[in-house]
Amino acid sequence: MVLGCVDVRPHTVRLHMEITRLLLLPALASVVTLVVVAINRVHAPTKRPHSILIAYLFATGFTWATFYQCYYHPAGFIYTHHLAMLSFLIMPVFLYQLIFEATKIDARESFSRIHYFVPVFITLVLLVASLLTPKKVQIDCFATLGQQMDASYDYFLWLAGNRMRMRLVLSLLYTIMGFQRLSSYRRAVINYSANDATNRLSWVFWLLFASASLVVVPFLGAILSRKDIFLSVWLYIQGSLIIALNIYLSVYVIQWRRFVYRPEGLDSVCQSGVNAVSDDRQLSDEGQLSDDATVKGINKQNFEQFMSENKPYLNPDLRIADLAAELTVNRTTLSVFINETYQMNYSCFINGYRYETFKQLVKQPENAILTKSALAERAGFHSYRSLLRYQNKGTTHEN
Template sequence: MFLSFPDFNIYSTPLLVLVVQGLILIGLLFSRFAKTKMSSDLILGLLLLLLCYQQICYTIGFMGWYNEFRNTKINYFLIPIALGVAPLIYFYVKSVTSSRFTFRKRDWWHFVPIFSLVAFRLVIFAYDASQPGFSETQNGYLKIHADEAIVQPLLIFVSFAQTLLYLAFTFQLYINYRKKIQQYFSNIYKLELNWIRNFLVVFSTLFLYGALQDIISSLIVDLSYTQQWWLNLFMGIVVLYVGIYGYFTETTKLKKIGFGFSPEPVDILEAEDRLKTIPEEEIESLKQFMDDEKPFLDPELNLSDLSKKVKMSRGQLSAVINNGFKMNFNDFVNSYRVKSFQDKVKAGEHQKHSLLGIAYDCGFNSKATFNRVFRKLTEQSPSDYANSI
């Protein structure tokens, strides 16, 4: 099938192009990390480097390496990358959704499986290399009878379980982040990090594709090298997509603000907390301040800023809003913005200005957020409301 190495054919060429572009993006991420020390760039770069490593191994195979060099020892270094990719996915999302993320010494424990496998492969390579006739064969005794016969079948199940577990934890981390920002920020459009959602969906799809291929190959029919090519093509596209969006998407906004507060969402408060009575004077004081000072007109208003203005601690203010108004911070502030918008429309300002312009004057900072919030709080669109006046 393959000509002499390097053979640029319909299988190897697309993979080679994707790998080269992936390596360029990795270089850009590492270069930016060297300048900014943003841990998310380093983690994403390492994640993509592992994927590209596997891509390179398959690419040179499709270029005829294994046919040209029958006694190659590369099989000793074909490491199942899922053992390293899974924790890197988790730590990348954690580094982006945490304003004070630091990689701690104990976090290295997450990488014990991949480091252990690398050490095991080095040991069996050293042993096999010391045996007579090793230079005349591709795989030595321990590679065949220990690694391929025992370890690799176990790794299929271990990698599947580990990846599934880390993806579940990472989705939970992202969902909790989305809930948390509603308790802290009044405008969350730029903080929703839909890129991270897409990132997780892409890697989940890649994981399911790979798992399905493993099941078919193990239980139904042994897939050929070329039949597995589609997974490698998909992986190359994933590297390109993740690299481009990971490099150009703004994910550092949280680093510029103190986002260390973790108030409890109103919908998961304990029953006794729901019944806790908030002093009426605190509720009225907050209402009066919102009506008189109109802090909601500031698009960047957050819980910390408002707590300073009303001279409450962040925890105290969160409790007043959650228990006194039965809302999270985001809905509380946006309810005033919506009311301000309605008042301006009733006054006929929509005859002089666009609805979006009025919304911006009321403290909203994006069309998408304004439309979503208005419909959520009034059960009608802004235009329908304006037409009803």
């Protein structure tokens, strides 16, 4: 991205239209997407992800709108450039907060407000510097990239000119943190969900991948002139990626409950994926002490009989909370029971039943006309790809 004026002006109508389209299309796309998400939020059961995405879309739209203002109206930009700095720097924070919500295993875990400190602090410093710098000097700074600026105001030029490097650092930092969150989530959630779509959160991985690709322009902006970046193809690619990313995020946030495991009321679980340890006396979901909620209280024979007769694993969205409710035990206790009894996590255990069911379905002559994908879904897998992913792990068990 580019924040600040460039020392070029359109000399043809065609160039003028290209620049306008380049700067305003991402802003308009952000506004349209924001409206769609805001309307959906009214009836959404989980409103927090919608609110975070709305904040992100607003920051994105405002940032690109200020690009346009800076290019054509530098005199007006001096009144909004500090807000442009805030929106520009806080976008990676909003994106990481959305990833934080998607990868949250412990329902009591909260997003620290300290993440907002750096963007807000830098903005306040820039605001103070602006108040100490004459307006004419600021206009010269944005209109000429500091070429006609009084050397006594170098501090303002440094703040205004290094925002690209600041954004680069924040983008890299939060992208790395996002991948770490996703990795920890995948290790922990397999003890509580056998839904491949929510376990892997592939959409978060591709979101992080796209976010990492957006670092290219800030990186080039840190080593090249703004004019070179502005006239390069990279800024066009950046704008297109922003539009695609906004649509991509909106689709998954609107369908949040379908793609994200919601640990409502879940006991505290170690984020690193270490198996939970419970006492002999566990609290049930209703808060009452129950002997059935202990590991020893779950009889292996009765448990396997229940699995064979009721076949709960045929439900592709089966969560450990659902299975624990049917067995009237605590979900953490059930997870520990499966880990200790079968030496595997909940996800592998349930998918093992599904895999054995799939093999039986394949052998039945009446299923010869069905595809493997259809049989995999009948066995409880979300897709044949999920079955292959499980099969490649080489983890099966005998029912």
